[in-house]
Amino acid sequence: MGELSDILQKFPPISLEEMQAVKLMNRIDTKYLVSRERLPDILSQLTGHFYVQELAGRRIAHYHTLYYDTPDVQMYHVHHAGKLNRQKLRARIYCETDTAFCEIKTKNNKKRTKKKRVELNLSDFGNMLANTDIREFVSKKLWYDPALLVPQVENEFDRITLVNMGKSERLTIDMNIHFSNRYTHNEAEVPHLVIIELKQDGNIPSFFKSVIQEMRIHPYRVSKYCLGTMLTNPSVKMNRFKKKLRYIEKLKSNS
16 A cells, blocks of 8 residues: 555645544435556545545554344345435444444435444444444334344445545545455455545535546445445345446456
């Protein structure tokens, strides 16, 4: 990651505390899939327009996530069916700060994403629904019965977080993504893939969008949970997602 680290040193830092003003817990998300090879060029064009989040002196953070679903992965199949109103439940460890949260993401038919979360003990990461307070939180916010949910797909990845100078939008850049499935025990990784997500409070002008359009990179929706499920559980339906898998595979030629 030497080249990336050198480029990131050109961005002014922003602390986690300063980032609180840019939470965007109710937002519009736009995702882009690019090859690892193109990332340095993208970042170089953003210098002077964004801050980079810095934690404990590091500008690339590590995340560890565990998604919960029913044994027959109903949340995955709702997404696969193309339903606009859908939810995901996950436990996530923010490794640089040794903090963890139970997080519920709800996407509505207006394409807005709302995130609700509550802090989680690190020791509860793999069995958070056994915790009475967490189970109560999930019961109130999730459309599914917590008694029916089990750990499914786990992932780890590295993330760069950028914030524009006006602090009206965030960019998360995820790479080195590794999946493991607690049900099938299969593992998979996509080292050539970078997922960039633009998070805004509305469809407003964006310098990043102008850069990415100039590079002829178009929005492409993907869920890390669904991707991990497809790559590690061959029994699930994936007809509607095969085009996405071919697109991700094609990015290898640019890596």
